Amino acid sequence: MNSTRQIPPHTTLAERLPSLRTAIDAARVQSPATAAQVTLIAASKTQPAEVLAEAIRLGVTAFGENKVQEAQAKWPALKAAHPEVALHLIGPLQSNKAAEAVALFDAIQTIDREKIARAVADEIAKQGRAVRCFIQVNTGEEPQKGGVMPQNLTALVAVCRDVGLPLDGLMCIPPADQNPAPHFALLNRLAAEHGLSALSMGMSDDFADAIRLGATAVRIGTKLFGARQD
Numbered sequence: 001m002n003s004t005r006q007i008p009p010h011t012t013l014a015e016r017l018p019s020l021r022t023a024i025d026a027a028r029v030q031s032p033a034t035a036a037q038v039t040l041i042a043a044s045k046t047q048p049a050e051v052l053a054e055a056i057r058l059g060v061t062a063f064g065e066n067k068v069q070e071a072q073a074k075w076p077a078l079k080a081a082h083p084e085v086a087l088h089l090i091g092p093l094q095s096n097k098a099a100e101a102v103a104l105f106d107a108i109q110t111i112d113r114e115k116i117a118r119a120v121a122d123e124i125a126k127q128g129r130a131v132r133c134f135i136q137v138n139t140g141e142e143p144q145k146g147g148v149m150p151q152n153l154t155a156l157v158a159v160c161r162d163v164g165l166p167l168d169g170l171m172c173i174p175p176a177d178q179n180p181a182p183h184f185a186l187l188n189r190l191a192a193e194h195g196l197s198a199l200s201m202g203m204s205d206d207f208a209d210a211i212r213l214g215a216t217a218v219r220i221g222t223k224l225f226g227a228r229q230d
């Protein structure tokens with residue numbers, strides 16, 4: 001998927017942000033099923049601290065980082081200066097990084113197995129921090145991708161509730177080569193089945209579909225920051 005082509009080359013973050021907000025709002029009002037509010041999470045992997053500071057200055061209040069270590073290098077000073085900002089972990093978490101993740105992130109979107117659920121719950125109890133948790137669901141059942149398989153979700157939700165992990169909702173990353181809409185619809189159905197209200201789904205190329213199918217948060221990188229160098 002190449003979303004970079006759709007971005008006018010010489011726009012700035014200050015220009016892209018309002019058009020993105022307008023597009024999010026336009027998608028939100030298109031269907032009665034959409035969420036009353038859609039949170040824009042700026043997917044800020046590889047973006048340097050000065051770009052993050054500029055996004056905060058422009059009013060972005062939620063960010064998603066993929067790697068605990070990268071976030072530890074970029075975020076502590078920014079978070080101290082801007083306590084209103086919510087930092088989400090949207091990349092895979094290893095259980096040996098649970099303590100660091102709970103100390104830094106306000107939300108962890110990638111709970112996908114019992115070991116991680118237990119490690120995060122233990123750290124939340126130990127550190128006394130409020131961290132919102134999402135289960136990542138591997139809606140495309142791709143072996144190389146993180147996320148619990150849909151058929152194992154019920155068991156993982158039960159574990160989370162058993163260990164007292166505060167569950168907000170579900171997150172998914174549809175297969176890159178498929179129409180994402182059926183994946184968003186599946187995630188919506190699974191969340192309803194399990195009494196979960198938050199749905200983190202939709203990225204630069206497909207956020208409008210995701211919002212029409214009930215997303216409460218979209219994770220946008222390229223459309224906001226431009227093409228990544230990675």
Ligand SMILES: *Cc1c(COP(=O)(O)O)cnc(C)c1O
Binds near residue numbers: 043066204220223
């Ligand atoms: C990078 C990333 C995004 C944003 O992707 P874009 O296509 O650049 O908007 C969203 N979610 C996750 C988990 C990511 O790693």
